[in-house]
Amino acid sequence: MNYPNYFADADSNFNDSDYVIFGIPYDKTSSFRFGANLAPEKIRESSWNFETYNLRNKVDFKDINVHDFGDLSIKKDSPDEVINKVNFFTLSLLKNNKFPVALGGDHSITAGLINAFEDEIAVLSLDAHLDYRYEYENEKNNHACVIRRISEKIDINDIAILGVRSAEKREFQEAKKDGLFWMDSYYINKNGIKKSLNRIKNKFRNKKIYITLDIDVLDPSFASGTSNPEPFGISPFDILECIEFFSKDIIGFDVMEVCPPYDHGETAILAAKFVKTVIEENWLKDRID
Numbered sequence: 001m002n003y004p005n006y007f008a009d010a011d012s013n014f015n016d017s018d019y020v021i022f023g024i025p026y027d028k029t030s031s032f033r034f035g036a037n038l039a040p041e042k043i044r045e046s047s048w049n050f051e052t053y054n055l056r057n058k059v060d061f062k063d064i065n066v067h068d069f070g071d072l073s074i075k076k077d078s079p080d081e082v083i084n085k086v087n088f089f090t091l092s093l094l095k096n097n098k099f100p101v102a103l104g105g106d107h108s109i110t111a112g113l114i115n116a117f118e119d120e121i122a123v124l125s126l127d128a129h130l131d132y133r134y135e136y137e138n139e140k141n142n143h144a145c146v147i148r149r150i151s152e153k154i155d156i157n158d159i160a161i162l163g164v165r166s167a168e169k170r171e172f173q174e175a176k177k178d179g180l181f182w183m184d185s186y187y188i189n190k191n192g193i194k195k196s197l198n199r200i201k202n203k204f205r206n207k208k209i210y211i212t213l214d215i216d217v218l219d220p221s222f223a224s225g226t227s228n229p230e231p232f233g234i235s236p237f238d239i240l241e242c243i244e245f246f247s248k249d250i251i252g253f254d255v256m257e258v259c260p261p262y263d264h265g266e267t268a269i270l271a272a273k274f275v276k277t278v279i280e281e282n283w284l285k286d287r288i289d
């Protein structure tokens, strides 16, 4: 069966919308498994799996003004050019008071999104990896360097990573020396996600938060369709709790590193559900206040 080529129920036009979904089908900086460029299309297709009404939060997605812009045209571009285009597009969204929701693509893209925010924001990265290398395979804009690039723009004290469990030794040491804050998945498993979220909330105080979700933060048993799967990950419920916890403060969101060739669609389904959840929870909190 063929589904419409846009995210389910994102049928507002651009001008009327509060949330704009857009895809970046790019995976040239991936380092192990390729195919993340196919993710935006697969996530959109998966979104038609869900009913519009959410039993948990009582939100009907149809009541929210969401626009799907489609994909940016970046297929042949260098990593630099992709980041510039994503940056330019995100700037135009922010200028028009739209909440950006990006579908990657590999994680290098996130730098373009975050650099578009002018105010002092905090960045919460959910990721199995530190992504704090200065460069990887002679490329500063590789997906393994995205947090390092972001830390050149955002105060390192305003960055936190949840669910980490993999890094190169030197990268780990540099991150520690520079004061990067993270909580690994072993800590979360032992202490529960709530404790970690409270610690991050204290750290960020009342700053607005951009959340970047590298889907490999999940355990591969939940999400094997990703470029660099890493065992001992967190669970979908942990991410749900994180989104609910910060819903009022979120100002932008992306989901990266879904790699459709490596599973039977489960990972893209999770990604689509998280996109819906972020939009619903943020919309809901705006209405309560």
Ligand SMILES: [Mn+2]
Residues within 6 Å of the ligand: 127, 128, 129, 214, 216, 217, 228, 257
């Ligand atoms: Mn990762």
